[in-house]
Amino acid sequence: MTDETAQHQDDQRNDGYQVEEQIGFLLRKAHQRASAIFQGQFNDHQITPTQFSTLVKLRDRGEASQNHLGRLTAMDPATIQGVTRRLIDRGLVATKADEQDKRKMLLSLTPEGVALIEKLVDKGKTVTELTLAPISAEEQKQLLDLLKKIT
Template identity: 35%
Template sequence: MTADVPHETTASRATDRPGDASPFALGLLLRRAHWRAAAVMAEALRPLGIELRHFAVLIVLVDRGATVQRDLAEATGTDKAGIMRVVDDLERRGLAVRKAVPGDRRARAVEITPQGIELFDAAHEAATPLTERLVADLGPGEPEQLTELLTRFAHPADREA
């Protein structure tokens, strides 16, 4: 069954093309920007033998220190089974270890190892030239402006009133 939709409304429909004026345009642009940035990050991580999902956990561990697995899942947007697989991978590689949480026999905290810190630092070094290539089409000051705007957009509650 097809709906009779007037053709004059097509100008406001989401197209995912530059200049799209639909209410979905911003989300579609952010999705496309994410894909592009994620591809660059994946390229930087590939020679190190890890994926973005592994690096996302390492970022949380560097930022927060030892973190309970359920909190890692929430912080990385991963489900419970997914975070277990990622932590298993990191443990196999010697990049993280699980430790008992005092007072909670069921919980395990994940901690980054010295090898994990080394890999984390190596990933940053590998990503620098690739990130420069990612923003090469922007003008002077625009990479910083884009970062500032996206930070405000992504963390609205963190702004001071």
């Protein structure tokens, strides 16, 4: 079947539903674009988007429990556990017992983690700039504002 034949069949269905116009499809394509740009910027540092977000939040907060860090970075408990474990193994994040609640562990950046995240923040800005480059500054602000509304 040629592309033209497939397009003709799509047009003939005429039920008004085209997957290419749906939010999930478009968000997935936008995510794929942002992910490819992220990889291009961060490839030399062997860091994932979730690890980057975690390091940035620890930089901003100073320290946080794993549970709280998961909420701050929009990760479920299993995901944040794996992310923090890998960052600890790499020597970028340290743990210590919480003074108020000895059952709770607090996470913070090591000096190596601080040095790395300070070096990478500009790359994070570049990922956003390149991802949004096809649209105007006004559209960029509007898009980000709308995405914040639905999340």
